[in-house]
Amino acid sequence: MFHIYCPHCCEYREEEEFHAAGQSHIARPLDPDACTDKEWGEFMYFRANPRGIHHELWVHAAGCRKYFNVTRDTQTYEINEVYKVGEQPTVVANAIQSK
Amino acid sequence: MTQKNRLQDGGRIDRSKALTFTYNGKKYTGFEGDTLASALLANGVDIIGRSFKYSRPRGIVAAGAEEPNAIMQVGATEATQIPNVRATQQSLYGGLVAGSTNGWPSVDNDMMGLVGKVGGKMMPPGFYYKTFMYPKSMWETYESFIRKAAGLGRAPKENDPDIYDKMNQHCDVIIVGAGPAGLAAALTAARAGARVIIADEQNEFGGSLLSSTELLDGKPAAEWVADVVKELSTYDDVLMLPNSQVNGYHDHNFLTIQQHCTDQFADRAPNGQVAQRYHRVRAKWVVLATGAHERPLVYGNNDVPGCMVANAVSTYINRYGVVPGKNLVLMTSNNNAYRTALDWHDAGRNVVAIVDSRKNPQGTFVDAARERGISIMVGSGVIEAHGSKRVTGVSIAPLNDAGDAVVGPIIKMAADTVASSGGWSPVIHLSCHTGSRPVWNDDILGFVPGTTYQKQLTAGAINGSFTTEQALAEGVSAAADALTHLGMTKKDVVLPKAETIEEGKAMALFHIPHTKPTSKAPKQFVDYQNDVTASGIELACREGFESIEHVKRYTAMGFGTDQGKLGNINGMAIAAKMLNQTIPQTGTTIFRPNYTPVTFGAIAGRDCGALFDPERYTAMHAWHVERGAKFEDVGQWKRPWYYPQGNETMQQALDRECLATRKSVGILDASTLGKIDIQGKDAREFLGRVYTNAWAKLPVGKCRYGLMCGEDGMVFDDGVTSCLAENHFLMTTTSGGAARVLSWLEIYHQTEWPELEVFFTSVTDHWSTMTISGPNSRKLLEKLTDYDVSKENMAFMDWKPMTVAGVPARVFRISFTGELSFEINVQANYGMHVWKALFEHGEEFNLTPYGTETMHILRAEKGFIIAGQDTDGSVHPFDLGMSWAVSMQKPFSFIGKRGMQREDCVRENRKQLVGLKTIDPKAVLPEGAQGVLDPKAPIPMPMVGHVTSSYWSANLNRSVAMGFVKGGLDKMGERVFYPLADGRVIEAEICSPVFLDPKGERQNV
Amino acid sequence: MSDVTVAESKLVTKQLPEADIVGESPLHHADLASVSQHGPKEGGVYFHERKLQGLLTLRCVPSAEQLSQIESLLGAALPMEPLTSVTTDAVSIRWISPDEWLIIVAGEQAFDLETRFYESMTGHYSLVNISGGTTIFDVSGSQVVNMLKKSTPVDLHPREFPVGKVVSTVFAKSGVTICRLEDDKYELVVRRSFADYLWLWIQDASREYGLVVKA
Structure with a gap:
């Protein structure tokens, strides 16, 4: 049971108020029709599964209903930061770890 | 009833408050402040269960959560049974009824005891592991035997009233x-x-x-x-x-x-x-x-009742005024445990000897023991306890400095209690x-x-x-x-002065050697609850298990409700020694929740019975109940399924509802449909991106059906969206999909297209929606409104604001039955008023309420799909034969467009939704039945698709069905066969799914 | 004022009938009036359905101009701080999200408010009447916090949840918006279709403290 800081409500709430919505920063291609099947398949189905730092999209489903990003360590379950949609994370895995 | 082991005074019990309890059918007395365990010991009850694997008699060894043996079934009535209660943690109360978990037919005379004596050979460590590797049939044979013998407690058969x-x-x-x-x-x-x-x-x-x-x-x-x-x-x-x-x-x-x-x-x-x-x-x-928790030492027959953890003995004496025996032998590797001998002695009982593994013990408690004249045997260990149902004596032998070999003659001494301490974990x-x-x-x-x-x-x-x-x-x-x-400030706390105690150095000792090798010595138990012995752990190591996690799984050490509280360290020490490693090198298994067993009642809480899951009701729910409706669960909604009259069967009720609707007028409570208010100058653009069809030109006052797909191009919801004003729409969704669709709109708006000016607000609950459908629906509506609802003023797919039965309403001329239909929406607090008003005027038209099942039949007669029934996340609009609902020309690449153009989505021979006309008109295909093209093909037959919707149609006096068939849209008129489990093969012709009124003349009047 | 305003941008319709037709709140079937008459008068938890109110959802990312328009329309400034609220005799405003507020007025005033918004508000916003889909439970009493602690994971300690704070959260297996009105009085805004379930839940959770229904 995570304790998650909602960057819109500006306080910690219980995990049961939130839903996870997959990996963050997966932008929909601006011109889907121009994508090859491979490119489209990567957008649709391929996701990172890191041991360590991971950026996830969550929604405060029972609260303000806003989506936001969570940087979370998949090994310790520590939440390193939360940040709004459109913003970039400040905590990132170093290149070696992410490989 | 005498409490033969109870002291005259002392302890935190109230001797003026005697409590009677029942254990294994026999009545005993204890005192307020007792635990079940202390009361049993006070009464001299030695055997409280039989061991899991060997069925050996077992007694209480500890005084807290770490107790491995005294696992009780508690409960005075069937409904209040609680399994796996530790007697050491259960407060005694008057009328408590407890029984042993293990032991059949009784703990004192256990038929399994005989098996236990030979069972050692029959059930070696790795028994389960090895058994699982043999044919499954063998496991089933063993399992019933083991379950019966083990008796792991049982759940109540009646509802717990608490x-x-x-x-x-x-x-x-x-x-x-x-x-x-x-x-x-x-x-x-x-x-x-x-x-x-x-x-x-x-x-x-x-x-x-x-x-x-x-x-x-x-x-x-x-x-x-x-x-x-x-x-x-x-x-x-x-x-x-x-x-x-x-x-x-x-x-x-x-x-x-x-x-x-x-x-x-x-x-x-x-x-x-x-x-x-x-x-x-x-x-x-x-x-x-x-x-x-204090660790017991591992020695031969250390599970005979009377063998206890040293500190537990002190606890029973000091806290409960119970001395669980007469003659004590204390074996220890440290000073701390000497307190138990002192407590025993001070309670006026005989300490036979303190057996200390160390050569030269010194310190406060050692001195105190010497002052009391208690015999201390240094450099020695209890290598074996004697007795079967209670300790009768011990064998004591000198040990070497390392404590891993017997180096001198055995001395036998009489005793009824062995307390041991290997230190604290x-x-x-x-x-x-x-x-x-x-x-x-x-x-x-x-x-x-x-x-x-x-x-x-x-x-x-x-x-x-x-x-x-x-x-x-x-x-x-x-x-x-x-x-x-x-960020808080500490205030002063003055601590009380504790006594200064000089503790000598403890010896690292876990496993007391025997004169025989471990495999031949009397059983030396490490984990009482799972019957894991020192020789079992050694065997596991000999068989090649090097990781402590594997040793655990091979032997079952620390399994189940025990979680290794007493035994883990001893087990690891024994494994470490076998593996020539230190304990830290060997490592430890990891402990997982829960620390002790939790009742299912506590886990479930109030989420049971009527509160198990929310039941959502519409504003007309009370009417449906009164009318005798049978309800269907649609998500959390309770929707009327059908309204039986008198002794009608379900099919009779459905036939009546279907015929009445097509003949005159029926009414459906459609309030559960998801409704989303959409406003903003980009609302129209947004609709165009999330629906597969075009929205740019939908005029104000008009409604349009739309399909919603995922990015993969697969249909996931559908519904009618109406243009209320140029920048204002009302979207409807399926009843079950309302929340999902709203989230879908929000995630795209918030993460992909925040620049679009649009807001979404759920109004599902705000509007009561009732659909009147059938040739007389207009006449009925005219009775309740002054508004001109003629075809000329209100065409098919129009919506109009009007007053119905005195209540402002939004009425949509849309149809899911293929009949002339009006969907009346009013503010939900007035839903019941309008619903009842319709019935007040409906009698002359035989206004018939119908439920979800009739709705399904009527739409199936028309070939209308239900998202989630005729779709399953793997079909795109073209599979459904609904290319008319897809506009590939829209400038924005709408959600699903790219997905439905993937190679797999445009290949030949995809499963496509078609009508299925059974050759025998009376035969109703079961939904889910798999179709084949050649029923005589060898098994496994190539399957071509399944039936998604199938009903008896009273209006057509035949069955109607839809289903998927590979390449079905090009196979019109061909045959498909449905072999059923009962041996029948139903034959059907592939046809258009529209069985009734293909031109739509009934709804367009 | 016309009953129906179908205009270029958005539709505003009157939704209430003439006064002789009485609305049925979501707990109408529970007949709370007679429960309050015949039930206990003392207890740890008090329950009252504040029914047939005018409730509206305002969605807006307000510009300075819109803020002042809204303030003059509502007679109170929009609470912009997360989780705050404004309560006056005439109107209650609850922060729901950075671009969403719940507005509570007397039942018959919802249409009037919608109309006035339509007439004078500029820019992008939406104001949606949700009166029929929503009701309000007022719960109070010396044990009300314990009842709530069985129902919602939100921290209700006065240090964390002062009077005036508002949260939307999980409540049993449904969701509600909770506003603390007084030291031991809370407003629960609930959805119509879940009202019966929540009423059952509250009765159950209050049982050990004694539940008093107030008409």
């Missing part, structure tokens, strides 16, 4: 354990004004202080405990939870506590009161002051629950908590700080650390 509930708690500091460290921490935190929760598994706070003869400030320690408890109870922000086991420590300082509220005092909770409460705690800081279970690995501490010969990512502090014996003085000091400093982190 209330179990849950409560969410928040605090600055939670303190787990109310011994000296926990109480000192709580006092420190409370005085600083922190929000504190302190929980302890025992019925009273005080922990070890309640069962020792220690003095604080020269007074009995219990007096200090009472003072602290009194002070804590004066703080509003301190929640004290006795009888409460902290069972789980989860991520981000979330802890779960099972509080025994009334089940410690009565078989059933007094009316309205809560039997058990499950606290879900979010703590800013956690202080673990969980103490330590910190209770690190909770700290391990979050994944933290414990670390070995050589000074205390035990594991202590390792690094953690939780906001966790520890104090007292959990750190290996075993003296009361250390515990008190660490309690204060842990709380002070928490306060600093919380």
